[in-house]
Amino acid sequence: MTPCLPAMTKDILESISDGVFTVDKQWRISFFNRAAEEITGISREEALGKLCSEVFKSSMCESDCALRSTLSDETPIVNKPCFIIDAEGERIPISVSTAVLKDAEGRIIGGAETFRDLSEVEALRNALKGRSQAGDFISHSPVMRNLFELLPAIATSPSTVLIQGETGTGKELLARAIHDMSPRAEKPFIAVNCGALPDNLLESELFGYKKGAFTGAIQDKPGRFALADGGTLFLDEIGEISPALQVRLLRVLQEQVYEPLGAVKPETSSARIIVATYRDLMQMVASSEFRQDLYYRIHVVDLKLPPLRDRKEDIPLLVDQFIGNFNRLQKRSVQGVTPETLSLLMAHDWPGNVRELENTIERAFVLCSNDKIGPAHLPVEFGGKAVQTKSNEDISSVREVAEKQSIQAALKRNHYNRAATARELGIHKTTLYRKMKSLKIPFPQQNGRNRLI
Structure with a gap:
């Protein structure tokens, strides 16, 4: 029927x-x-x-x-x-x-x-997720919010990008995220560490060479510019290249042409260039270590990655990501870290930044035979640095520590101006005031306008 x-x-x-x-x-x-x-x-x-x-x-x-x-x-x-x-x-x-x-x-x-x-x-869920994740690069930190909001526009542009940040902050990961979000995503992403090769080898790596260009050159070899044609070429540690190579690189960026070693005519490249450095290029320009014209050529879009110590609220998120990755690679089922372990991780200054955190978690993962990583699985230098907590502390209290450290760092960056700090954190001034009071963050004697509060 x-x-x-x-x-x-x-x-x-x-x-x-x-x-x-x-x-x-x-x-x-x-x-x-x-x-x-x-x-x-x-x-x-x-x-x-x-x-x-x-x-x-x-x-x-x-x-x-x-x-x-x-x-x-x-x-x-x-x-x-x-x-x-x-x-x-x-x-x-x-x-x-x-x-x-x-x-x-x-x-x-x-x-x-x-x-x-x-x-x-x-679509809204993906948009919100996009604010905290770009490829494998993730963050919930307020100091990263502006950067994530800029990424879609940067990715669609062909302009050169300069990524600055300390060693281990994830500069290559951010460069890959920009490539993956761009119209060039189906083309190659080629990375070169300019500080890892001597000048003559780096030149041949970048531009390639022709057969007979030097002893041992028995056939043509394409350089990284050729391999990245149509895609993205990431030049890490750009501050390490010699003045002579800076001149050749400047010509490629200006005219999109280069000459392989031993070539009789120039070749073209449509690769999008992203460069990165941990050094202060402006200071290098002032001391004549880096060409000023090259600096302005690569300084079209400037992205600054903060060190991990300035965004410690990302540590729990990164720890979960690393453990998930290691579980997939090693076919294990480690459930996470104990609150005491997370407390120790939050108290560390991380001079090696995200790379140091990943290595620490990998070491702990290897040593862990339980469901969760404990303090005993961390390196010895982490001992005695734990935030003082009760034995029954849970994850939420550790996150309070992260929030407190985040607010304190933001206050310091904004010279203790509460209005500017609230804007950076994306909250109202009254919310910031309430959080400071509940987290027992002391109010400074002077605010950012140099008058008593």
């Missing part, structure tokens, strides 16, 4: 924004409302009479059909997440609710399902 809905019921179902369809006991669609047409891109005429699995191609159709479950035990399902494939082949996130259809005598004659398009919710 085909389910038949009263005319008034059909009118009501036509007016709502959720997709609604009904099936008979043979799983063929007997009703398909206007919203169902809009969400799926499939017309009512095309859907009616077809098997629902042919129309929706849902992630639940194969083994976990919500409507089938409802028809088997007559238990409704509410807002179960899944996705469907629309007429254009696009994946659409939805939530579904199901119910049994019965006739006047109470006999089951089919089922009904409503579904809600969650595309906007998913």
Whole structure:
């Protein structure tokens, strides 16, 4: 028997924004409302009479059909997440609710399902996630907020990018994130550490050479500029290159042409250039160690990565990420770190920044034979630096320590001006005041305007 809905019921179902369809006991669609047409891109005429699995191609159709479950035990399902494939082949996130259809005598004659398009919710979730993650580069720190907001625009631009930051802050990771977000993502990302090679080898690495250019050059070898053509070339430790090589690099950036060693004519490169350094290039320009014209050529977009000690609130997030990575690589199931361990990690200054943290977690991961990493798995230099906590301290109290350190660092950066600190942290002044009071952060005698508070 085909389910038949009263005319008034059909009118009501036509007016709502959720997709609604009904099936008979043979799983063929007997009703398909206007919203169902809009969400799926499939017309009512095309859907009616077809098997629902042919129309929706849902992630639940194969083994976990919500409507089938409802028809088997007559238990409704509410807002179960899944996705469907629309007429254009696009994946659409939805939530579904199901119910049994019965006739006047109470006999089951089919089922009904409503579904809600969650595309906007998913887009918002991804947008919010994008504020704290770009590729493998993650942060929840307020000092990183502006940087994450700039990344989409920077990624779509062909301009040269200069990334500055201490060793181990993740400069190459950020460069890869920019590449992966850019239209060049399908092209190569080539990285070169300019401080790891002597000048003559670095020149051949960058520009390549022709057969016979020197003894041992038995065939042509493409350089990194050629390999990165159309993609991104990342030059790490740009401050280490010699003045002579600076001149050649300047020509490539200005004219997008270079000459391989032994070549008789120049070659072109469309590689996007991202450079990085831990050194103060402006000071190097002042001392004539770095060419001023090259500095301004690479200083088109300037990104500064703060050291880990200035964004300690990221430590729990990074620890979880590293443990997850090591679990996948080594096929283990370490659940995380104990509160005491996290307390020790939060108290450390991390002169080696994120790289030092990753190495510390990897060492602890190897030594850990339990579900969680404990203080005994950390290097000996971490002993005695733990924040004083009770034995029953939980993760939330450790996060309070992170928040306190973050606020104190922001106050220092803003010369104890509470209004400027609140703006940087993205909170209201009164919220900052309340947090300072609850976290027992002392109020300075002077604010940023050099007058008594």
